[in-house]
Amino acid sequence: RLEEFLRIIKVAAGLGVKKIRLTGGEPLVRKGVVDFISKIKEIPGIEDIALTTNGALLADMAGALKKAGLNRINISLDTLVEEKFTQITRVGSLATVMKGIEKALAVGFEPVKLNVVVIAGFNFDEVLNFVALTKDKPLHVRFIELMPIGETDEWDKKKYISAGEILDIVKQEYQVVNSTGIKGAGPAKYMSIPGHLGSIGFITAMSNHFCNQCNRMRLTSEGKLRPCLHGDQELDLKALLRSNCSDQQLAKVIVKAIKEKPLQHRLKEKELSPREKMMFQIGG
Incomplete structure (x- = not known):
């Protein structure tokens, strides 16, 4: 229930959490999401609210989301x-998503980021087309390395493209320079292209993991807190809440999760154990 999530966020904010991101599945199909964002905005200590969406409903909802207090949008x-x-x-349709991106820019979201998972044989040939989007619009395109999330049967190493390979393609067409001026709270490394309003970025979970910089935890739609997105450890906050726990007891479990964050993920181990959950269940 949304009120349970709000309670968890309030307790987490009291522990120093300042930034919240809503993911999915698709968060914009959740009834009451706009009001939920406005209530998160009212929680003392929360400074930034972001949302990751597929963009299908964004054209109709961008204005209301901005008014509710949403700070940033990522479109997958x-x-x-x-x-x-x-x-x-x-x-x-693709046209609907593109209209949503335009609407997000029009109502004043900054930054607006596109998340692009690059896959060999599917969209590797579109890298330069995505880069071209950054020329006349302040879009920040983040190229993400394919990761084995979900059932391991779906992980095909032949489809993996490293960030280095993507950057090589970009450099064949553009001059790129490292950029430190892009606002963000995550692991992406950004580069700018002279004459472009936007930028490009790379998320290198496989080729160069960023676990030592990770400051995130995942709260699933089932109310379970995951210290690491790529691990299977979960702490059941929903069950705790429904046992009539105090805020102090809830805070203690959240602190436990923080302390149990692993030093790094296990994605590159030779034999990956099958994951129990798909990405839409975890959030991402």
């Missing part, structure tokens, strides 16, 4: 080709 978009888009989403 892996292709700019309509046929490929239909293949992977099966619903909606």
Whole structure:
């Protein structure tokens, strides 16, 4: 229940948590999400609220989200080709998502980021098309390395493209320079292109992990707190809340989760154990 999430956020804010990101699945299909954001905004200590969306409902909701107090938006978009888009989403249209991106910019969201998981044989040939989006619009395109999230049967190493390979393609067409002026709270390393309003970034979970800089935890839709996105350890906060725990007891469990964050993920181990949950269940 949303009120349970609000209580968890309030307790976490009391422990020093300042930034909240809503992910999915698709958070914009959740009834009451706009009001939920406005209530998060009222919690003392919360300074930044971000949201990751597939963009399908963004054109209609961007204004209300901005008014509610949402600070930043990420749109997950892996292709700019309509046929490929239909293949992977099966619903909606690419045009609707692009309209949502335009609307997010129009109502004043800054930054607006595109999350692009680069996959060999699917969208590697679109890298330069995504980079071109940053020329005339203040969009920040983040290229993300494919990771084995979900059932390991779905992880095909032949589809993996490293950030270095992506950057090589970009450098064939553009001059790129390291950038430190891009606002963000995550692991992406950003680069700018002279003459472009936006930027490009890289998230290198596989080729160069950033675990020593990780300051995040995941709260799943089932109310379970995960110290590491790529681990299977979970602490059941929903069960704790429904046992009529005090805020002090809840805070103690959250602190326990923080202390139990692993030094690094296990994605590159030779034999990955099958993951019990898919990404939409974890949030991302």
